[in-house]
Amino acid sequence: MSQTIKTTFQLPIGPIHPALKEPVAFEFEIDGEQIIDVNVTLGHVHRAIEWAARKRNPIQVLYLAERICGICSYCHPMAFALAVERIADVEVPEHAQFLRVIHAEIERMCSHILWAGVAAHEIGFDSVLFLTWEIREKLLDLTEYLVGNRVTKAITMIGGVRRDITPEMYPKIKETLQYLKDSFEKLRRVYLEDKTFKMRTKGCGILTKEEALKLVAAGPTTRASGVKKDVRVDQSYFAYCDLDIDYMTPDILTGEVNGDVYDRIIVRLLEVKQSISLIEQCLEQMPPGPIVSEPKIAKLLAKLKKVDGEGIGRMEAPRGEVFHYVKLNANEYIYAWKVRAPTYNNIMPWIPMLKNQQIADIPIVAASTDPCMSCTNRIIMIEDKKTFILGKEELHQRSIQKTRRLHL
Amino acid sequence: MTKSLSKSFKKALWVYHCNSGSCNGCDIEIIAALCPRYDVERFGIKLVGTPRHADVLLVTGPVTRQLVDKVKRVYEQMPDPKAVICVGNCGNTGDVFYESYNLVGPIDQIIPVDVYVIGCPPRPENIINGVIKAWMKLETLEAKK
Numbered sequence: 001m002s003q004t005i006k007t008t009f010q011l012p013i014g015p016i017h018p019a020l021k022e023p024v025a026f027e028f029e030i031d032g033e034q035i036i037d038v039n040v041t042l043g044h045v046h047r048a049i050e051w052a053a054r055k056r057n058p059i060q061v062l063y064l065a066e067r068i069c070g071i072c073s074y075c076h077p078m079a080f081a082l083a084v085e086r087i088a089d090v091e092v093p094e095h096a097q098f099l100r101v102i103h104a105e106i107e108r109m110c111s112h113i114l115w116a117g118v119a120a121h122e123i124g125f126d127s128v129l130f131l132t133w134e135i136r137e138k139l140l141d142l143t144e145y146l147v148g149n150r151v152t153k154a155i156t157m158i159g160g161v162r163r164d165i166t167p168e169m170y171p172k173i174k175e176t177l178q179y180l181k182d183s184f185e186k187l188r189r190v191y192l193e194d195k196t197f198k199m200r201t202k203g204c205g206i207l208t209k210e211e212a213l214k215l216v217a218a219g220p221t222t223r224a225s226g227v228k229k230d231v232r233v234d235q236s237y238f239a240y241c242d243l244d245i246d247y248m249t250p251d252i253l254t255g256e257v258n259g260d261v262y263d264r265i266i267v268r269l270l271e272v273k274q275s276i277s278l279i280e281q282c283l284e285q286m287p288p289g290p291i292v293s294e295p296k297i298a299k300l301l302a303k304l305k306k307v308d309g310e311g312i313g314r315m316e317a318p319r320g321e322v323f324h325y326v327k328l329n330a331n332e333y334i335y336a337w338k339v340r341a342p343t344y345n346n347i348m349p350w351i352p353m354l355k356n357q358q359i360a361d362i363p364i365v366a367a368s369t370d371p372c373m374s375c376t377n378r379i380i381m382i383e384d385k386k387t388f389i390l391g392k393e394e395l396h397q398r399s400i401q402k403t404r405r406l407h408l
Numbered sequence: 409m410t411k412s413l414s415k416s417f418k419k420a421l422w423v424y425h426c427n428s429g430s431c432n433g434c435d436i437e438i439i440a441a442l443c444p445r446y447d448v449e450r451f452g453i454k455l456v457g458t459p460r461h462a463d464v465l466l467v468t469g470p471v472t473r474q475l476v477d478k479v480k481r482v483y484e485q486m487p488d489p490k491a492v493i494c495v496g497n498c499g500n501t502g503d504v505f506y507e508s509y510n511l512v513g514p515i516d517q518i519i520p521v522d523v524y525v526i527g528c529p530p531r532p533e534n535i536i537n538g539v540i541k542a543w544m545k546l547e548t549l550e551a552k553k
Contacts, residue, residue: 016426016478044474045429048508055507064504070433070529114436133443140440151433151529 015044053337058084058158058304059297061334065324066152068339071114074107075317076324076339077156082237082313083326084158088304095289096160097239098282103147103155104238104315105275105282109180110139111318112220112268115370116191119265122364123200124400128190135183142176145169158300160292170283177276184273191265192253201261205353205365208259215352218345219320220271221369223249224264226257231316243281248274261368305332317342319370346370420452421543424462426482428515430469433529434496438466441532448536459485464542466535467515470498470505476512483519489549491542494521495535497528 049068053061058080065077078100085092092100113136120128140150147153147163155161165173191197207217212225222229228247232240248270250256250263257263294300310327320342327336346369353365425438441448442455456462459482471479483492492515497503499515515521522545525538 015475016482044472045469046472046474046510047429047470047505048510049505052505052508067431067433067498067504067528070431070436073433130444133440134445137440137443137445150531151437 050337050339053334055333057301057332058328058334059301061337062156062158063154065339066154066156069341070151071111072107072317072319072322072341073152074103074155075315075322076341078104079313079315079317079322079324080326080337081156081158082315083311083324084304084313084328086311086313087309087326087328088158088307090159091293092160093290093293094239094287095164096291096293098286099161099165099291100238101240101243102165102279102282103153103161105278106139106143106146107153108318109272109275110136110143111370112272113139113187115268115318115367116187116265118370119364119367122367122396123197124396124404125197131190132187135180135187138176138179142173145172157292158304159294160290162292164291165286173279173283177279180272180276184269184276187272188269191269192262197265198262200364201265203258203260203262205261205368206259207349207353209257211352212259212349215348216345217320217349217369218342219316219318219370220248220264220267221320221346221349223247224257224267225259226251231314231321235314237315239282239285242285243278245274245278261364264368301332304328306330310336319343320345343369419463420454421464421539421546422454422456422462423464423466423539424456424459424482424486425466425468426459426479428467428469428475428479428499429472430496430498434468437529437532438468438495438535441535446532446536448539453536453539459483460487462486463490463546464539465490465492466495466539467492467499467519467521468495470502470508470511471513471515471518473510473512476518479515479518489546491522491545492519493523493525493535493538493542495525495530495538497526500524500526503528 049064053064056064061080062077065080066073068076084090113132117129117132117136120126120132143153144150146165146169147155155163207221207225209226212222212227217225217227218229226249228249230247231237232245233247248267250258250266250270252270253266254263294303307328308330310325313324313326315322322342323340325336325338326334329335349369350365353368425435427435438455440446448454459465463486465483465486467479469475483490494500494515498505501514502508502511505511512518516524523538523541525534527534530538
């Protein structure tokens with residue numbers, strides 16, 4: 001009788017898989033239930049955006065930058081515009097600086113409220129997901145009223161913005177802000193006082209201040225750990241220097257900093273409140289004037305054609321700092337363009353956050369940094385030199401089960 | 409339209425969403441269509457986890473070189489009768505990425521497309537309208553059998 005030889009199996013998952021919202025491929029080597037090895041293939045969404053920019057002029061690249069990400073469709077073109085303005089010494093009118101703040105804060109509120117819904121979904125509260133998306137629809141209505149579109153805004157122009165906000169539009173903006181203030185109280189009660197939410201998020205996924213500094217985390221993730229870092233305050237751009245703005249850290253509300261998921265929720269909720277106040281301040285202080293420094297696009301392009309130099313644009317996107325590097329070499333087209341999105345910074349902090357955590361806590365911890373979808377879907381745990389991979393669906397199920405257990 | 413719609417209510421329509429390299433813009437509008445304001449689940453339209461259960465395939469994104477075979481295979485796994493909806497400009501024409509070296513081009517060059525939903529991204533109403541058109545097409549296919 002021949003001897004049976006035990007071998008491992010190859011199990012490919014992705015790039016198109018119900019658990020994966022964005023294409024990414026995994027190849028596992030499995031032995032029974034255990035996963036021995038994993039190989040990840042990225043780059044399925046590579047659309048050669050930075051390469052395509054080399055065949056386009058700066059105005060055309062604005063529309064390309066808008067389509068890097070559908071959720072951050074304002075901060076990418078705006079960071080690009082900041083870089084080009086720095087190279088070409090374009091002066092932005094004061095009125096346009098305030099308009100830019102208003103659009104940036106509306107995008108921040110949309111993104112944070114979307115995130116709050118996703119976080120609720122991860123621990124099994126789908127009714128809260130629907131509640132937050134209902135609130136988000138009101139904000140999208142306001143976005144549509146101000147810029148003419150719901151998602152891709154096409155409001156950015158080098159040297160200003162493309163649409164004005166006139167005093168006749170103020171009542172509609174104020175009405176939406178009032179609605180948000182009323183719903184904010186509802187959200188605060190659900191997220192910060194609900195017993196189940198507290199039990200699931202307090203002391204979970206802790207990122208200490210030292211590690212946040214060491215791993216260069218960005219945005220709300222780092223502020224929840226008590227690091228006072230915010231591009232809006234540190235290197236003020238637009239009209240933020242004229243407005244009352246401060247770092248939002250969880251100790252403002254609770255008096256202590258733990259760096260857990262609960263603190264990240266507090267920071268995002270405080271930032272929604274701060275955004276409402278910033279927009280109100282803008283409406284009060286906004287001086288009249290032109291919305292763009294050079295309304296004639298042909299003239300602007302002719303000016304940019306002669307410019308030689310390199311520059312960076314930094315901006316506080318909803319998820320953290322977004323960084324654009326641009327080089328122009330006195331040509332019609334862009335010479336080089338490099339984009340760094342905040343998710344790059346926020347992936348490494350997952351390792352200290354996930355150490356010594358329960359498996360059921362992984363979805364909420366991973367989602368708490370608000371990563372781009374392709375990053376959230378799969379977690380690799382290394383224990384005793386063996387790698388275990390858990391799919392998003394399974395993690396989600398385990399998370400819901402834990403919430404149910406708490407209710408008993 | 410209303411006549412064919414009432415006829416269509418006989419069957420709940422299940423949709424499979426396939427991302428072929430899109431920017432999330434169309435994807436969040438598809439989720440917005442499922443959420444309270446538009447709430448398509450009241451018509452029985454829902455997202456399913458596998459193409460083998462689906463009547464309609466929603467494709468977003470411009471189809472990158474790495475994903476061509478996968479999109480074809482997802483299409484082949486769906487049972488007949490089936491309809492394909494291409495959501496978003498980049499799947500229809502390539503949009504801003506049209507000249508990129510990594511795109512295989514519009515979705516209709518890879519799989520047959522029944523309904524084109526244009527917009528970058530299309531509004532939720534537009535997506536729902538596209539699904540209803542696919543519904544009518546499926547009804548005619550079923551009637552021919």
